[in-house]
Amino acid sequence: MLNFELEGEAKERYTIVRSYNYGNELNIYKVHKKNDSETHYMLKSYKTREDFERESQMLRELHGAKNIVQMINVYPLQSIIVCESALYDLEIFLHRQNNIQRQEEKGNIIKDMVSGLLELQKHNIVHVELRPKNIMYFQEKDGHTESWKLIYFDTACFVGSYYSYNAKIKLNYSAPEVVIANEKKIKIKADFAMDMFSFGLILYFLETGYHYWDGENEEKKEEIISTKYLPLRNIGPDHTACYVIKSLLDKSIPHRMTLEGFIQTSYYISESSKQKKLTNINNNKFEPDDEIIEEELQAKLTQEVQENYHYELFNVLDKNFMLNSIQCQNSISNYNGFNKFYKKRLTYLLEYIFKILSEVIENANASGKKHFRTNDFMEIAQKLREHYYGFKLQINDVQNIQFISILKNQVHLYNRLLWLIVRYCSVKDHDVNNSLAKKTSILYRDIIEINSTIKAGKSFNSHLSKLIIALESRDNKKIQCELNRFADDPYLNLYSDDDTDITLSRWYYVIDPVYRKTPVTFTEIESREEIFVKINLTLNNIIFTRKSLKYLNYKTHLCVIKEITLYNDHHFNDNNYIIKFHGYSIQHCKCNLIYDYADYGDLFEYFQGNPNSSKHFHLNNWKNKIRLAWGISVGVKYLHNQKIVHLDLRSENILLKYDEKEKTLMPKISNFLWSREIYPGKTSAYPIITLSSGEEVWKRWYDPDRLRNKKRFKPSTPSDIYSLGLLFWEITWRKPNNLPFKDVPIKNLYNHLLNNHYEELPGLPEGYRDWGNIIKNMWKFKAEERCNIMTAELSMRKLFNDTDSEIQHNSN
Structure with a gap:
């Protein structure tokens, strides 16, 4: 007798076959579509809204990722998701195998697990509860395509966010820091190293057929959480396997083997190559009189x-x-x-x-x-x-x-x-x-x-x-x-x-003396004084931009380190709307940061050009303005999902690269010197910059709270939303020397805003008038009344898609 029933749209589409009696809360059901009883799916219900939102968000991020279970449908009203259905989990599978069978199968299993972990790290996700029960075997409709995939993401975290105590988690495959955090009910920062420790315990299970810790034995638990190396036994005669597993199970997080390090090992290369090599041999078409000498073939492999x-x-x-x-x-x-x-x-x-x-x-x-x-x-x-x-x-x-x-x-x-x-x-x-x-x-x-x-x-x-x-x-x-x-x-x-x-060692670049400096041309811009010294370099026939701060002091020194760390820890280079960072060099006691070259400069500089010139015509039409603004909002959404506020969103920090495929400009968010991670208790330096002109022009994009509470200001995402609204305002006008509230001294700006004085928007064409409403919802005086980045990005995407459809319809 089922104690769970489908409702609404889910009930119209799916029929429950039975309960799997599976999952931490036995909340997994086997279902099929009403019009297709042959194809089965896995339906998961949730007791808490938080778990549902977390897993559905993670699976949306991982859509199309290899060796990750794929979400088919999501029903928010009933807090359920529907995913592809698996045959069995790794624990059940290995308990049915003897040692010889395990050794034959482990190459494919390891290869698929590594592929899944690579996808998680590519999307900055830590699984947190990686264990044999959460690795399942899937078979496609054709009956031939088979793979192992990672499942269950209701406790997963983004890298750098905080993992909190969770009573549901089975800890017998958890990293020591997770076990301790659960015991003490404290928060810890999520890190890929958590999954790598779990991965090491899974490899131990693969090699031996036994769990290192069953989750009950107190002596084994003490071995896990102590600072001593685990006394690994019964791994067998393969010394490489023993060394690799020990390295993955290192108690020191900085010393623990990374996924990249594991992929380099001969253990992984040999295991992941076995099946591939054998497949290649089996696919060769030998003539009947071909003679294969086994010893020569093995030596060659x-x-x-x-x-x-x-x-x-x-x-x-x-x-x-x-x-x-x-x-x-x-x-x-x-x-x-x-x-x-x-x-x-x-x-x-x-x-x-x-x-x-x-x-x-x-x-x-x-x-x-x-x-x-x-x-x-x-x-x-x-x-x-x-x-x-x-x-x-x-x-x-x-x-x-x-x-x-x-x-x-x-x-x-x-x-x-x-x-x-x-x-x-x-x-x-x-x-x-x-x-x-x-x-x-x-x-x-x-x-x-x-x-x-x-x-x-x-x-x-x-x-x-x-x-x-x-x-x-x-x-x-x-x-x-x-x-x-x-x-x-x-x-x-x-x-x-x-x-x-x-981190700093990883990104250090020993500059080869054989490079060319290419001339950097800047448009003379009123009321603008450069914070950075910029030089374009040609390395291996590729142009990069090298920049260093003009105003060096202890605070800005810390902010440069912060920017490098943010790129490293939060994988900024994975996002298409953030400028790519290639490393840094130190010369003449100054740090030089090396980035992609932005062939169209920054947005503020771009606005100064003649809009009818061959280089500056791209933003003459509203469609391209919308596309540009949407791209910026996608980049900001990535930052906010990573719990980072930029705090300096303005046209000068939006770089432009030409997209050959789309034949338009691609925005790239830059300059993270002011940025902050917004975790509880997190502190960070702000740069101290004094311009000879005396005006701190960037403050014109500050939200009211920041203008009023200069030293006591608490960074939050609404501050970015306000700045982003003013940035959109700049794009709508597309005028040279167009600063927000240009005629209002910065010291008077808070009172000006307090009296409900806003910038005026230009007349928007009929199909684009919703953009004006979006902007007005972004620059509201009170932070709590502003929309969030999810709403802003979704609205811009919808506006872009709607106008794109309308243009295509009219062109037909």
């Missing part, structure tokens, strides 16, 4: 897998270290066998450390301060150069990964020193408001850190020298012993757990 592994490993490492793409391509194209390629790539990584150290020396010299001890770093660099010229590699895969981890720590160390130099110069030269005591305190801390870094550099060279001697002996025990001493040296792991250091 092993060689191909090994070569593919090392090719992919170092291809990914090049991206991690932001190496010069031309050099990478030359190295790969000159590949003449496995040993030569393998040796050359690690030598190149050592050379990369040398290059960063060289940039430390150049910037220390540029600072003009002796306390950076340039001579000591020059001595370390010279010794390092001698070592990497004579370096010969003869280590196994596990040792190779261990050595790369050591190299990464050294990169973090020298990159941190570069930022220390930038910070010192910003305080010394430009931050006149800082007291002598503060400057002395910073100098004292710097001297301690510089001394520690010098010790680390000398210790690194000493260990490297001993490792080279061990390598020459070809004694694997000696090599492993030296590697262990190398890895455990406390001087080399000073800041290895610092997330910000790791």
Whole structure:
């Protein structure tokens, strides 16, 4: 007897077959459409509106994603969703397999799980409750297409948002930080590392056939939440599998193996290649007298897998270290066998450390301060150069990964020193408001850190020298012993757990000296003073824009780091309406940020051009204005979904690139120096910028609350909505030098708004008049009366689609 009945439109379309008795709350039902009883679907009901909204939002984000269950219909009134139907889950499947069968199937299972996890990370989603029960086997209608997919997203979170205690979650596959958060009922920031720990426990289950923790055993639970390594047993003779699973189950989040790192391992390459290789063999059409020699075929497969592994490993490492793409391509194209390629790539990584150290020396010299001890770093660099010229590699895969981890720590160390130099110069030269005591305190801390870094550099060279001697002996025990001493040296792991250091290292770009500066032309614009120094660079025949702040001080220094971190943590580069960030360099004690080149400049600059010229005619018609405004709202929606407020939305921060396919301009949101994450307790720096003109023109886009409460202002999404309304106003007029409330001094602007004085909108054509109502709902005086970004974006999309349909109808 079912205790659940369909209502309304869902009842008209679907018939419940039976309850699956499945799900955390036994709320899953098997259904079919009224007109198709052969095709079954999975219907899920929810006890709380919050769970329904969370899962339906996640599945909308993941629409079309590979190896993710797909939502077919959603019925908000009854809080139910309908998804494609699975046959069974991974736990049931593996309990029916013996060890041999598990080993045969695990390649496909791992490949599909990795594909699903890649999709989650692409969409900035953390599953949080990844476990065998939530991985299910699906078969398409054709009866041949089969795959494993990730299901259940009612506890999923966006990266960077806060995961809260949830009594429904089964914790036996959860990361230790999730278990502790549930026990203490506290909030923690969602991170991909949560899923990677769960993934490690699933691999343990795949390899052994047993759960590491059943969710009940208190001793096992203590092992999970303690800081000690898990005592893994019964994984079998495959040492690579053991190493990989241990790396995924690392209790230290910064040290835990990432998905990208897992994909690089020989364990993944070999497992995911097995089925592919066998399929290729089975598809070959052999003649009856063809003779296949099994040993030769197996040897060929092993060689191909090994070569593919090392090719992919170092291809990914090049991206991690932001190496010069031309050099990478030359190295790969000159590949003449496995040993030569393998040796050359690690030598190149050592050379990369040398290059960063060289940039430390150049910037220390540029600072003009002796306390950076340039001579000591020059001595370390010279010794390092001698070592990497004579370096010969003869280590196994596990040792190779261990050595790369050591190299990464050294990169973090020298990159941190570069930022220390930038910070010192910003305080010394430009931050006149800082007291002598503060400057002395910073100098004292710097001297301690510089001394520690010098010790680390000398210790690194000493260990490297001993490792080279061990390598020459070809004694694997000696090599492993030296590697262990190398890895455990406390001087080399000073800041290895610092997330910000790791992020900054990841995006650092060693600028190749062979690049061209291309001229940057700016239109003379009244009442505009540039905050950034901009230079266009041509690298590998591609134009990029490099910009650095004109006004350097301690606050703006922190804001530059904040912008890099936001791009990294929230994957801004995945959104088409945010300008792509390619990394940064540090030269002459200044940080230079490198972005996509915007061939049409920024929106404010674009408005200054002659609207009838060949370059400036794109926004002459209302259709293109609507398209542009809608694109900006899509970008802002992405930010607000990530719990980020931009706080500086205005025409100067909207860059324009020409879209060849659509034959129109594509908006790109830029400049996140003012942006804030709006989590409880989250603090962040604002830049301090003083213009020679004296007017802080950006404040003309501030909402009333921000104008009134300058220091006590609490960032919130309605502030962005107000600014976005004024930005839309700029687009409707499309006039040069058109500032909001241009004739009102900024100090009087709050009172001007308090008296219900708004900007006037131009006369809008009949088909576009709804835009005026949208704008008026965005710039209302009271924050609580403004529409949210979901409403604004949906309204702009509808307006664009409606007018597009009307244009097509009229053209017919």
